[in-house]
Amino acid sequence: MRVIGVYNIKGGVGKTSTAVNLAHLAAESGLRVLIWDLDPQAATTYYFRVQAKVRGGSKKMVRGKSELGDLIKGSDYPNLDLLPADFSYRKLDLLLDDSKHPTSQLSRLLDPLGCEFDLVILDSPPSISLLSENIFHVAEALLIPTIPTTLSLRTLEQLYDFLHKQQLQSLQRLPFFSMADRRKTMHQEMMQQLPRKYPEFLTSWIPYASDIERMGIHREPVTAFGRNTLAGRAYQRLWEEVIGRLRLRVKG
Amino acid sequence: MRECRSGPGGERNDDSGQEFTKHYNLERESIPIEPTTVDGDCMTSATATDRHFSLAPSSPLAPFLAALEEQFGCLVEPPQEVIRTYYDSFDWRLLDGGGRLWHEQEGRESRLFWSGSVQIEWRQRGAVPRFSWDFPHNAMRSMIAPLLEMRALLPQVKLHLTRHIIRILDQEQKTVVRICLEENRVAVPHGEEGSVLPLAVRLEILPLRGYQEESAALHRWLTTLPYLHKSAPDLLEEALAVTGEVAGSYSPKLHFHFTPEMSARQAACEIHRFLLAVMESNLAGVQGDIDSEFLHDFRVAMRRTRSALGQIKGVFDPERVAHFAQRFAWLGQITGPTRDMDVYLLGYCDYRDRLPKPLRSDLDPLRDFLIAHQRQEQRQLAKQLEGSEFQQLLTEWRDFLTHEASHDGGPxxxxxxxxxxxxxxxxxxxxxxxxxxxxxxxxxxxxxxxxxxxxxxxxxxxxxxxxxxxxxxxxxxxxxxxxxxxxxxxxxxxxxxxxxxxxxxxxxxxxxxxxxxxxxxxxxxxxxxxxxxxxxxxxxxxxxxxxxxxxxxxxxxxxxxxx
Known part of the structure; x- marks a missing residue:
């Protein structure tokens, strides 16, 4: 079982749509995929038309009183399951802090699912918290959607600093441009500058596209309802690059 | 069965070598394969049977679909046309061993399935492997090889499936349970291209994780429908029943029920007719060189015929017995050289293993020699079996047995x-x-x-x-x-x-x-x-x-x- 986190300190950068579309493409390629919506806003859960509710809430989950496997919901797509969000996730940090090994709780919870899934995608809420530290510990790679603006550069630097201080160098970082608008000069400039400073930047990027916003109307991944749209194709390119970077063995 | 490390498959480019190496297992498989660790194929445990329903072939589908739509919100996906072909050896060794192997072609998608103690699905490319050693070293091979041994896989039953996936939706239009509905037809064996017979419509509930209640509600509702049977017969068995074919009807084993008071002539005729039927059943396989077991069974039946002719004394005219004994001795002679070559090739791995490891590859030219000569002998044999001498023997022998069986009397x-x-x-x-x-x-x-x-x-x-x-x-x-x-x-x-x-x-x-x-x-x-x-x-x-x-x-x- 491989685990990837989709993360950025900043909100509104396209984390959820990245998680949803890559999970859909991964499942289509034959991998058994679990997407875990860790954001109490529950946007991923909404896109999959599932009720944002976890039986027993996050308290029972973290304290090991409910099996994670029992909380999983099958999606409308073969090979793709969802762990829905719950409003109680807003207090997840407090619960984690209460436990014995606060930064490895996610890892402990996911462990029993090892033989059921090939890939787990964690959709995380913004900000640096104990939950994000858990994600850094359990994931082998972080997909970091980055809007090509100066503000984004700042948050990226903050994240890198944090990972460095926490000695998390082995965590693979996969930043890529998200919500990019090539008509904007600033976006163009940043898309040239940033990869020079951070060579690990993926070459594929996701444009700012209304099709992605329409995911909320369709309540489906854009790769399902608009496979050949600009956005749909961009996510496919991104997925191909992620397969290559992480050397994922896809079956299709 | 044992296998050797370096087969000639990749080394020879002429068709002859490749064609004939296929008949024998000349490659080693040294490590037993753990089914769960093989790439490319995926394994699951056996499916539950209480999710299956069937609709009698006479019941129309439309009322069921209308009732379903009225009861649940649902969405019917576009139908998928699938060709499913069951593969087994001539003598159905896989089925005998409790397994089923089938190939499904859906558009360009090609998959091979194994269903036995475990279920295995393999996205396979190209033609279905003919022998177990033609499979890559995967879980499927480890299931099939011990059952199939040296026998070839043959397409046995062909089905045309129209598969409908019906999604039951909740208020959010989210799928909560699926139904897989199949309208199946079986191709008439030896019938005209495209001639098929209908089978029962089958239904399977495909539960979705986390929606157990919805699956249970659907199950409850389905059980109330008078025209649905709870359970569906095994598809292969149903297809065989409809076409009147009997899997495993061929067996070269002797199972006679005689009584001491019976006429020895009648008993001798029964034995000879059975052995003749075994020879005739294997003839096409011998001529087509499908696998080495056809000739093996053919020769065993022939040897038993010769023995019965000589040992059941005083029932037939001695002159006729002498004539047939001589003709079957001839048949033994013409089939012997091909069988010899088969035996050497089947045992080739054992030969290699007898030598110290560094010397094993020195034996490769022997393998090539055997392959070339097997081919030569096989051609010669096929020609002889098509010839008038053999055909005449069959006719004469058949007529003789018919004539003798019509007589009573004797010891x-x-x-x-x-x-x-x-x-x-x-x-x-x-x-x-x-x-x-x-x-x-x-x-x-x-x-x-x-x-x-x-x-x-x-x-x-x-x-x-x-x-x-x-x-x-x-x-x-x-x-x-x-x-x-x-x-x-x-x-x-x-x-x-x-x-x-x-x-x-x-x-x-x-x-x-x-x-x-x-x-x-x-x-x-x-x-x-x-x-x-x-x-x-x-x-x-x-x-x-x-x-x-x-x-x-x-x-x-x-x-x-x-x-």
Missing amino acids: TLGEVVDRRIDRLYRKVIKEGKAINDHTPAEALHELRKRCKKLRYMMEFFQSLYPAPEISRLIREIKRLLDHLGEHQDLEVQAEKLRHFAHQMAAEGEVSADTFLAMGMLVGDLLRQQQQKREDFYQQFSSFAERRNRRLLNDLVTQRGELT
């Missing part, structure tokens, strides 16, 4: 068989006891022939005797025969290898290393043969022990005493 089976088995047994004991260290090997071969006659007689007529006793005696003689067979095979193989060496030298340049390796092999075979010879006395005395002698004596004399 009863009890009179003929008891005496014959008794005499054969006495001869076996006498000849066996006469063998000592100085007896030429020829005497052991003669003893083996005699034992075979005795074994066939016991097997043909075992229904005349109490089962435990006759089975015990058959087991005993089989054990002795195995020993004598191995002794003789080792000698013949050693001799044949020397002959091959001369032939290889005459046919082209072969390195001295190959001959040295073959020489070592000959030495090893002869050493083993000597060991078998030394063990003979123990094997024979176990067979000829007083208990067995008395047992046989009781069996063949009790009838006389009773009457």
Whole structure:
């Protein structure tokens, strides 16, 4: 079982749509995929038309009183399951802090699912918290959607600093441009500058596209309802690059 | 079955070599495969049966779909057209072993499925492998190989499936459970292209994780429908029943039910007709060179025919018997060389394993020689079997048996068989006891022939005797025969290898290393043969022990005493 986190300190950068579309493409390629919506806003859960509710809430989950496997919901797509969000996730940090090994709780919870899934995608809420530290510990790679603006550069630097201080160098970082608008000069400039400073930047990027916003109307991944749209194709390119970077063995 | 490391598949480019290597397992599979660790295929546990329903072929589908739509919000996905072909060996070894192998073609998607103690799905590209060793080293191969052995996979039953996936939706239009509905047709065997027969419509509930209640509600509702049967028959079994085909109807095993009062002629005719049917069933496979087992079964039936002709005495005209004995001896001669080559190729891995590892590759030219000569002999054989001589034998023999079966009279089976088995047994004991260290090997071969006659007689007529006793005696003689067979095979193989060496030298340049390796092999075979010879006395005395002698004596004399 491989685990990837989709993360950025900043909100509104396209984390959820990245998680949803890559999970859909991964499942289509034959991998058994679990997407875990860790954001109490529950946007991923909404896109999959599932009720944002976890039986027993996050308290029972973290304290090991409910099996994670029992909380999983099958999606409308073969090979793709969802762990829905719950409003109680807003207090997840407090619960984690209460436990014995606060930064490895996610890892402990996911462990029993090892033989059921090939890939787990964690959709995380913004900000640096104990939950994000858990994600850094359990994931082998972080997909970091980055809007090509100066503000984004700042948050990226903050994240890198944090990972460095926490000695998390082995965590693979996969930043890529998200919500990019090539008509904007600033976006163009940043898309040239940033990869020079951070060579690990993926070459594929996701444009700012209304099709992605329409995911909320369709309540489906854009790769399902608009496979050949600009956005749909961009996510496919991104997925191909992620397969290559992480050397994922896809079956299709 | 054992396999060798370096097969010729990748080394030879001419079709001949590749075509013929396929018939034998010439590659080693040294590590047993853990089903769960193989790439490319995915394994799951067996599916639950209580999710299956079927609709009688006469019930229309439309009312069901209308009722479903009224009860649940649902969405029917576009239908998928699937061609499913079940594969098995000629004698259905996979089905006998409790498994089913099928191939599904849906558009460009091609998948192979195994269903047995585990379910395996493999996204396979290209043609369905013909032999188990043509499979990549995956979980499917590890399931199939022990059952299939040297036999080829043949397409046995072809189905046309129209698959509808119906999604049951909740208020959010989210799928909560699926139904897989299949309208199936089976292709009529040997029928015109496209001619099919309908099968029952099948339904399977496909539950979705986390929506158990919704699955249960659907299940409850389906069980209330009067036109739905709870459960669906196995699809392969249903298809076979509809087409009237019987899986496993072919078996070369002898199962006669005779009585001592029966006419010996009628019994002889029944045996011969059965053996003729076995030969005829295997004929196409022998001619088409599908796998080596067709010729094997063909020859066993032919040998049994020869033995029955010679041993069931006093029932047919001796002149006709002599004529047919001579014709079947000819059939033995023309089929022998191909079988010999088959045997060497099937046992080739064993030859390699007998040599020290560094010398094993020296034997490769022998393998190529065997492949080339098997091909030659096979061609020759196919020609002979198409020829008028063989066809005439079949017709004459069939007519003869029909004619003889229409006559009554002559001795009863009890009179003929008891005496014959008794005499054969006495001869076996006498000849066996006469063998000592100085007896030429020829005497052991003669003893083996005699034992075979005795074994066939016991097997043909075992229904005349109490089962435990006759089975015990058959087991005993089989054990002795195995020993004598191995002794003789080792000698013949050693001799044949020397002959091959001369032939290889005459046919082209072969390195001295190959001959040295073959020489070592000959030495090893002869050493083993000597060991078998030394063990003979123990094997024979176990067979000829007083208990067995008395047992046989009781069996063949009790009838006389009773009457």
